[in-house]
Amino acid sequence: METVLKNDIANFDEILGEVKNTGIDFLNNLNEWPTYAFDQEMQKGTLSDNGLGTAGSLAFFKDHYEKLMVAGAGPRYWGFVTGGATPAGIAGDWLTAVYDQNTQTVEGAGDISAAIEKETIRLLCELVYLPQDFNGGFVTGATMSNFTGLAVGRQWAGQKIGRDISRDGMTNDIVVLGATPHSSVIKSLSMLGFGSNNLVKIKTLPGREAIDIQHLEDKLISFEGKSVIVNCSAGTVNTVDFDDIQAIVALKKKYGFWLHIDAAFGGFAAASPRHHHLLNGWEQADSIAIDCHKWLNVPYDSAVILVRKEHDRLQIKTFQNTNAPYLGDPSDNFSYLNFLPENSRRFRALPAWFSLTAYGRKGFQSIVENSIAMANELADQISESTFLELTAPVRLNVVCFRLKTEQSKNAEFLNRLNKRGKVFMTPTTLAGNVCIRAAFVNYRTSKEDIEIAMQEMEETYRSL
Numbered sequence: 001m002e003t004v005l006k007n008d009i010a011n012f013d014e015i016l017g018e019v020k021n022t023g024i025d026f027l028n029n030l031n032e033w034p035t036y037a038f039d040q041e042m043q044k045g046t047l048s049d050n051g052l053g054t055a056g057s058l059a060f061f062k063d064h065y066e067k068l069m070v071a072g073a074g075p076r077y078w079g080f081v082t083g084g085a086t087p088a089g090i091a092g093d094w095l096t097a098v099y100d101q102n103t104q105t106v107e108g109a110g111d112i113s114a115a116i117e118k119e120t121i122r123l124l125c126e127l128v129y130l131p132q133d134f135n136g137g138f139v140t141g142a143t144m145s146n147f148t149g150l151a152v153g154r155q156w157a158g159q160k161i162g163r164d165i166s167r168d169g170m171t172n173d174i175v176v177l178g179a180t181p182h183s184s185v186i187k188s189l190s191m192l193g194f195g196s197n198n199l200v201k202i203k204t205l206p207g208r209e210a211i212d213i214q215h216l217e218d219k220l221i222s223f224e225g226k227s228v229i230v231n232c233s234a235g236t237v238n239t240v241d242f243d244d245i246q247a248i249v250a251l252k253k254k255y256g257f258w259l260h261i262d263a264a265f266g267g268f269a270a271a272s273p274r275h276h277h278l279l280n281g282w283e284q285a286d287s288i289a290i291d292c293h294k295w296l297n298v299p300y301d302s303a304v305i306l307v308r309k310e311h312d313r314l315q316i317k318t319f320q321n322t323n324a325p326y327l328g329d330p331s332d333n334f335s336y337l338n339f340l341p342e343n344s345r346r347f348r349a350l351p352a353w354f355s356l357t358a359y360g361r362k363g364f365q366s367i368v369e370n371s372i373a374m375a376n377e378l379a380d381q382i383s384e385s386t387f388l389e390l391t392a393p394v395r396l397n398v399v400c401f402r403l404k405t406e407q408s409k410n411a412e413f414l415n416r417l418n419k420r421g422k423v424f425m426t427p428t429t430l431a432g433n434v435c436i437r438a439a440f441v442n443y444r445t446s447k448e449d450i451e452i453a454m455q456e457m458e459e460t461y462r463s464l
């Protein structure tokens, strides 16, 4: 073994100590750390012959790259839907790397870390009051959750018309319907061979992003004879609107379609008694996507796909890893290898297990309710502002707003605001109008952060 690696192994204790110190320095400064990388120059290195060792690499990283890190996990990073990382989430993530399991099976293959993954799914379902009717597994993000749920839906829809899509390939006789699908659903349609142009758009209710149930029924009638997948939004990214799940479930009973619910962040609203009703009926879905690196506040690379247990044969048909005798027969024993897109998998459930175990029902209820309260606080202040106005009512945890006058300056305003590095938001369009959106899912955000953001916006506006 090369001496550098030998040295590293001999000094593991010290190395991890240094890593811990680097981490804690960052975390202790996270509230003040810039939300924008001021220095966008990235130093390039060369692959050295002997290597710098971990200590040398860490020194290089701190000198050149640490400044490129943004406070994405900080309290004023409101772009996209960006969660932070709680202490338990980080603990679980660090230990995932330490244990380095290849998480596949629950029995019979030595490593049974998948049993802990299943346990984590069970706890997550308890948190959001879902019955234990679903098989679940961890994937990298809700894009992959949507992909996986829609893939099993595709297999179901194929079977309904006598076609085994995983073996025989795609058909044009399956249609996918939805009103305001997340961009990752459209991306999944590309990846799954439906084609991103082929989503059948259902109308939304007037002034809303939620599905028009009457129009959905009309379309279902017009597609009789075809096999149908309905993509339902449980929390749109702009106005956090929810499709009427109960009404869709009633149509499902009448017309028989695969119901996939994208509840990437909206699903966590179920953890709050005050907001649980938004998800009423979701326990009847065939598949549900939930993102843990959003409102569960675990580090990135964590989402869940839930598929009804009664569809497990279909799920195996979709993802079975056949033609590899050394991996065993897919129908013998449960293995994630035959259930999800990946083969080798990291022990991705561990950060979520730590978080659910560490903070429990009340902990997550209060994170969810605090985010909603902070969104409403920002909205209240915007309503009273002389230069800003809301562009949509705040339904849950996202605020959409813009400059009251000078609409053409919204983009420049946001650009300048973000470059100040104190708060970060992203642009969007609502009913064709450009606006700015602030999404709240980080457990750290407090009223003080709203004050800081308002102050920053005031100063940015004056600079225009």
Ligand SMILES: *Cc1c(COP(=O)(O)O)cnc(C)c1O
Pocket (backbone or CB within 6 Å): 081, 140, 141, 142, 143, 144, 146, 182, 184, 235, 236, 237, 262, 263, 264, 265, 291, 303
């Ligand atoms: C974030 C999000 C996704 C995609 O999740 P990734 O984790 O970015 O892959 C899908 N749907 C909704 C509603 C989301 O908010």
